[in-house]
Amino acid sequence: MQKVTLTWAKDFQFICEDDDGHSLLIDTGKDAGGGGAAFKPINLLLVALGGCLAMDIVGILKKKRVDLRGITVEVEGERAAEHPKRFTRMKVVIKPRGEIPEPDLRQAFELSRDKYCSIYATLIHPPEIEYVLEPASK
Amino acid sequence: MQKVTLTWAKDFQFICEDDDGHSLLIDTGKDAGGGGAAFKPINLLLVALGGCLAMDIVGILKKKRVDLRGITVEVEGERAAEHPKRFTRMKVVIKPRGEIPEPDLRQAFELSRDKYCSIYATLIHPPEIEYVLEPASK
Numbered sequence: 467m468q469k470v471t472l473t474w475a476k477d478f479q480f481i482c483e484d485d486d487g488h489s490l491l492i493d494t495g496k497d498a499g500g501g502g503a504a505f506k507p508i509n510l511l512l513v514a515l516g517g518c519l520a521m522d523i524v525g526i527l528k529k530k531r532v533d534l535r536g537i538t539v540e541v542e543g544e545r546a547a548e549h550p551k552r553f554t555r556m557k558v559v560i561k562p563r564g565e566i567p568e569p570d571l572r573q574a575f576e577l578s579r580d581k582y583c584s585i586y587a588t589l590i591h592p593p594e595i596e597y598v599l600e601p602a603s604k
Numbered sequence: 605m606q607k608v609t610l611t612w613a614k615d616f617q618f619i620c621e622d623d624d625g626h627s628l629l630i631d632t633g634k635d636a637g638g639g640g641a642a643f644k645p646i647n648l649l650l651v652a653l654g655g656c657l658a659m660d661i662v663g664i665l666k667k668k669r670v671d672l673r674g675i676t677v678e679v680e681g682e683r684a685a686e687h688p689k690r691f692t693r694m695k696v697v698i699k700p701r702g703e704i705p706e707p708d709l710r711q712a713f714e715l716s717r718d719k720y721c722s723i724y725a726t727l728i729h730p731p732e733i734e735y736v737l738e739p740a741s742k
Contacts, residue, residue, distance in 0.1 A: 467680060468646055468647055468681045468691075469678065469679070470654060471676060472651065472676065472678075474662065474675045478659045480655055480659070482643075482655065484643055484644070490628070490643055492651065499663065502624060504626055505620075505626050507652040507653075507655035507723055508652070508656070508722055508723065509606055509622045511649065511652040512607070513608050513610065513620045513628065513630065514645040514648040514649040514652065515645075516645075517620065517645035518645040518646070521645065524612065524616060536611075537611075537612045538610065538611050538612070539609075539618075540607065540608070540610075542607045543606045543607075544605055545722065549719055550721055551722045552722050553606075553726045553731040554731055555731055555733075556731050556734070558733065558734070558735045558736070559736045560737045561741070562738070563740060564742075565742070568739065575737050581687055582687055582688050584683065584688050584690050585649055586688070586733065588649065589726070590730050591730075592727055592730060593681070593693055594693045594694070595693075595694045595695075596693070597698070597713070598695065599710065599713050600699045601706065601709075602704040602709060603700075604701070
């Protein structure tokens with residue numbers, strides 16, 4: 467079970483906390499009436515997908531003891547023009563650096579995509595989502 | 605178009621950047637060989653869903669000029685036991701505070717869920733996801 471708690475700070479800013487004591491500010495952009503002070507929720511979805519993949523690849527290549535010197539992952543998302551402006555398409559570009567045999571690199575990538583990446587698997591197989599709206603307290 | 609870039613820092617830590625100049629560290633837990641120094645990708649997916657909803661509700665209630673004094677949103681996710689351990693179920697609990705007429709609150713919540721929340725809409729209607737694995741550079 468994973469859990470996060472978001473608490474309203476001001477305007478459109480929320481403090482988000484996980485169960486391990488980390489906290490994170492989120493905000494929306496100035497174009498949408500926010501302060502533009504921090505990452506937007508929509509971009510965190512892209513970070514989640516890219517981060518999951520990137521960490522898997524690093525872990526697998528580390529086990530293979532190849533010479534990984536760096537890796538950058540870019541994640542782009544195209545959104546529908548109309549509300550709710552969902553992501554219709556995402557593109558993940560993986561840019562590794564080092565003396566890495568191509569088959570090792572490809573295997574690490576494919577193992578993440580097809581076996582390990584929880585975020586990708588969630589995005590392609592929708593979870594059930596339940597909402598509970600509590601009455602307002604004083 | 606939304607874009608984020610993740611750059612490997614060390615171990616399982618990545619620095620994530622959006623197009624507005626924000627940066628964010630992510631890590632994995634100590635149980636998975638990480639440093640446990642920051643939010644995990646899997647929890648950022650929950651933050652994205654809760655944050656999108658929470659900001660919508662604040663914005664709608666602000667337009668209605670009701671007395672919203674606080675709001676907390678908790679997001680829980682249950683994961684499959686086997687790899688890729690995707691989220692099978694998510695639960696979002698909304699806890700508002702203030703003198704808010706119930707119909708206004710309900711309408712704000714339903715407008716977010718059914719009309720505005722990009723993350724929810726993405727989770728229930730899977731996007732196309734394309735990967736590009738570049739050859740390793742030196």
